Amino acid sequence: MEFQTLENISPVIDQIFEAQQKQAVKMRNSSASHRKALLNKMLDWIKTNKEDIRRAVYADFKKPYPEIDISEIFVVTSEIKYTIKHLDEWMRIKKVGTPMTMLGSNAYIQYEPKGTALIIAPWNYPFNLALGPLVSALAAGCTAIIKPSEMTPHTSALIRRLVEETYDQSQVAVFEGEVDVAQKLLTKPFDHIFFTGSPGVGKIIMKAAAEHLSSVTLELGGKSPAVVDAKADIQDAAEKIIYGKFVNCGQTCIAPDYVLVHIAVKDALLEALKNAIHKMYDPADKGVEKSKDYARIVNLKHLKRIKHLLADAEIKGAQIFFGGYVSEEDNFFEPTILTGLSEEMEIMQEEIFGPILPIITYANMEEAIRYINLKPKPLALYGFSKDQYIINRLFTETSSGGAVANDCVLHFLHHELPFGGVNNSGIGKAHGHHGFLAFSNEKAVLKQRIGLTASKPLFPPYGIAGKKIIDSLLKWF
Template identity: 40%
Template sequence: MSDAPTDPLALPAILHALRAAWQANRPSLAQRDDDLLRLRMAFKARLPQMAEAIAADFGHRSTRESLIADGMTVLGEIDHLRAHLRRWARPRRVGVGWRFWPARAQLRPVPLGVVGVIAPWNYPVNLALIPLATAIAAGNHVILKPSEHTPRTSAFLQALLAEVFPPARVAVVQGDAALASALASAPLDHLVFTGSTAVGRKVMAAAAAHLTPLTLELGGKSPAIVCSDYPLDRAAARLATGKWFNAGQTCIAPDYVLIDGARQRELVQQLQTQVRARYGDFSDAADYTRIIHEGQYRRLRGYLDQARARGVPVIELATVDPERAARERLMVPTIVLDPPADLDLMQEEIFGPILPVCAYPDLDAALAGVEARDRPLALYVFSQQREVVERVLGRIVAGGVTVNDTLLHFAINGLPFGGVGPSGMGAYHGRAGFDGLSKRLPVLWQSRWAASDLLKPPYSKIAGMLKVLLR
């Protein structure tokens, strides 16, 4: 299969072939399990090639970060899908109530048909293969469009999937935003899109023409609230992992930190200690990922230039030669102290290694600030007091929450992953993904004898029965 760009005009024929094959031979549970097993085996054998492709696309990306974020997560999700597939696919009995006895009812998970997946560049394998594997588990055929910003990884995915699946079961299409727009406009049975909120709105508008059901995994400004009782050394270590893994190019990375004012400077010092311990003086920086491309690098530099021009403290937690930084797109972990709300970095999702650290006078003020923004994709609250955590959870509605750590709710297969409001709609991972990419078909089985046979004119004959039914 060629990895040349796909002409958007070719999409109707590709979709027709996928749908015709699905209608002719819907995948059985045995076929789905076999597909997932073969995908797992082929993928695991090619983990080194995957890491090499991602590193080449980023300019440099830590091999271990790729193995953790794009390798371990995919293998774990496939294992989870296979372990639960037969149970999830079983019809579930639903009570009919005494009025309709002796009928019986069930919810029967059935495949939808052809599912589209539009994947992003930041975790280009994870965010392509997990929705794809979920769609396969649910009995669908899939058309995948990887990101054009990671061409080597997209070629890797195309070769991998062509080896595992026949082209009428999984098709990979390559192209830019025009192809993504055409796919979003196509008559799919479901579409999974991962990307920015701005593009998500365009995808939703395009999908509306066919009323295509959507799972939108978007972004936003995910806050981390460090409460006054939580140890700062531990908070700094876990914030450092969440923020600087993949150089902050993570949709659920902490986008800003709220900390009680008396401990703000100490938290910055603890974060600097973490950076030195993890990355040294950046002379090598083998474990630190670069910014994906020049446009993103310029955008992030622009945030810092704007902050400095406004007199806002900007603290780079390491020193790197500017020429090398520009050449490698190497942006070191950077703190911005108390940036005004109208700065671009406080208006837009940062998606990079810049971390605003904002002091708050009390927890109520911090919560009010979070509530004033769009509902976030992730929320991180650090407190050793259960009542304080419950107070935060009782006020903030977010896509997902990790308490006293960062990122990890994404990795729990049994927890649905998804946003709320501008941070997304729908969810996947585990059972939530299987159900979301299935139709839970309601089926009522009527018995040989049924009381409904009596519900017919002349109604005067069943006046007594109606009194019973209406009580």
């Protein structure tokens, strides 16, 4: 079936949501082997259709195939394999200790699926960020509806094909469409909503979730800084910053948004950054536009938004150290490095989400930390220094969703680490066990013996003996 407008898709949403609610009840008692079978079906489909995935993502914004393999396919397949390996352990009942005041009872934590889940995925990593949360939802025993981005239609259609060829709609379903489709879905009383996108839209999602008291995971963004200390390995830092910033043409929520560099090494860093761009994207000196390893901006609308940020910065005094060339015909935006920044520039007030890298200097670590803390808490923070004291201080005296020393974006691939933001950059955590917990209810279970218990002497009426027991509780426990 083709769902193209809200008018014809609305009754289908109602029907499938109701079916998923019924299926969610059945899934409460699903075994680890059943859930792993669902995950293996996804893994098999991805392995069989790898070339179709590449073509779909490339058609949406010319992402290079090796980049698709690493940042879209590998991220999902490794998440599936890791989850399958550990799912029995995650689902196992977790016994807890018995305090003296609870003698005679025993207690444990039981992990049950929250129920029906809504996954609203973004366009920047359209395959990875739609299916990664689905892995966690299925592992937890939830049913799920995915709303992929309308801005990457080829990948969205492929995700829908994957789901329709792999799952019954009562288990997993996909609805494509514009914003009105997402708005319709948000009227439903989902048990959990997983959203990846901007802080502005995240607030809208949270308001909609509040109507049904749905729990949420919000993976947002913000201005993630990279701090380069005077004691950093400049060449190493430059290469890692350039990769983290310009992979996917800068359209990465955890990309370094700007660089704070110690004034003593500013010039050295600028030259190293320029050399790193040439090394990665223009080794034959034919121009980055000729590179097969550099993606494009997703559409003309976003290209013009980034172009406006650059123009506004230039008007207000910023200088282009490198790059700046734009081709609207191809949605090409050259890797661009800016200096001479000031806070009144729009580029320093909002997340860039594109291939422009502002360079700001600082004189001491107190100044750098103060600058970061004056802004909303970022999704990621990157520190470059050979001095462990500097790194520890930077990570301790600032707040961010994640932090990486002497590298960029790498923490996203670490299955043992929780991924997510804090306050403005997000709510809740994802990936691995943390993703499983996001879609699970950690149910507290206490089993009491029949007859005399430690609590019965505290029942009314409160006589002299009861009051003495209460006094002892207050004194000793």
